[in-house]
Amino acid sequence: MKRRHEWRLGFLFLLALALLAGLIVVACGSTSSGSSSATDDDTVDDDASPDDDASPDDDDDDNDDNDSSPGDDDDNDDSTPSHGTKNMIVNGGFETGKPAPWTGQWPYADIIGSSQGDDDTADDDTADDDTSVDKGVKGIPTHSGDYAAWFGQVEIGSDTAWLGQTVAAPDTLSAATVDFWIDLYKFGGATMTFTAKLVDPEKPTTVYADLGEWTQADAQAIPKYQEVTYKLTKAEISTIAGKSVMLRFDYTGNHPILTAAYVYLDDASLTMTW
Numbered sequence: 075m076k077r078r079h080e081w082r083l084g085f086l087f088l089l090a091l092a093l094l095a096g097l098i099v100v101a102c103g104s105t106s107s108g109s110s111s112a113t114d115d116d117t118v119d120d121d122a123s124p125d126d127d128a129s130p131d132d133d134d135d136d137n138d139d140n141d142s143s144p145g146d147d148d149d150n151d152d153s154t155p156s157h158g159t160k161n162m163i164v165n166g167g168f169e170t171g172k173p174a175p176w177t178g179q180w181p182y183a184d185i186i187g188s189s190q191g192d193d194d195t196a197d198d199d200t201a202d203d204d205t206s207v208d209k210g211v212k213g214i215p216t217h218s219g220d221y222a223a224w225f226g227q228v229e230i231g232s233d234t235a236w237l238g239q240t241v242a243a244p245d246t247l248s249a250a251t252v253d254f255w256i257d258l259y260k261f262g263g264a265t266m267t268f269t270a271k272l273v274d275p276e277k278p279t280t281v282y283a284d285l286g287e288w289t290q291a292d293a294q295a296i297p298k299y300q301e302v303t304y305k306l307t308k309a310e311i312s313t314i315a316g317k318s319v320m321l322r323f324d325y326t327g328n329h330p331i332l333t334a335a336y337v338y339l340d341d342a343s344l345t346m347t348w
């Protein structure tokens with residue numbers, strides 16, 4: 075009878091161990107199942123560790139954020155960053171040898187001149203020495219590189235020309251600076267007026283910022299470039315924020331016989347911070 079009682083106790087003990095083991099297995103299986111059901115819905119997140127956020131990730135640990143809209147992580151590489159500083163002008167030194175993407179009107183074969191001599195064997199300047207008539211120019215002074223834009227006399231009398239480039243100012247614009255180099259030259263009784271402005275590209279008479287005006291009185295007999303730097307005021311910044319704006323240069327000159335007047339422009343930039 076005693077042995078039968080001991081056998082029953084042993085059986086109950088083994089049964090209890092089996093039930094406990096079963097509960098542990100069920101608990102582990104439930105935890106594993108719950109973990110796998112939390113799928114990664116951040117399809118563009120490539121953090122080093124798996125992401126199971128319930129919404130797109132723009133946390134600071136997203137080392138390569140490709141979200142469709144700017145995030146707030148420190149190393150966001152979205153196509154439109156939420157902040158930055160950039161020179162908005164393209165080909166500001168005219169080193170392509172052509173004006174594009176600048177636009178304008180001028181009475182010359184090309185408004186871009188070269189410091190190089192012309193040998194008619196390469197497209198290295200805008201003037202040639204063949205027998206055809208060419209209103210281009212060669213051998214002009216530059217501030218840097220081999221090319222610059224020029225304005226001035228092409229024949230006796232008066233002429234006008236302008237050159238401009240349109241950029242888009244960010245909505246959150248906080249600062250903007252225009253910088254360029256000019257060289258003014260005149261001989262005899264020639265007169266000229268050269269202006270630089272930020273204007274509405276569709277209506278140039280709407281001036282957002284007047285950057286300066288120069289006349290024959292500012293010209294030098296010996297060519298020498300001078301730098302012009304203009305920082306926009308807060309009022310001017312608020313006026314252009316979120317708009318298309320053109321950096322525009324205008325020339326008007328009168329050149330009687332045996333006189334001359336020229337303006338050379340190089341290394342133009344419009345740096346914006348937002």
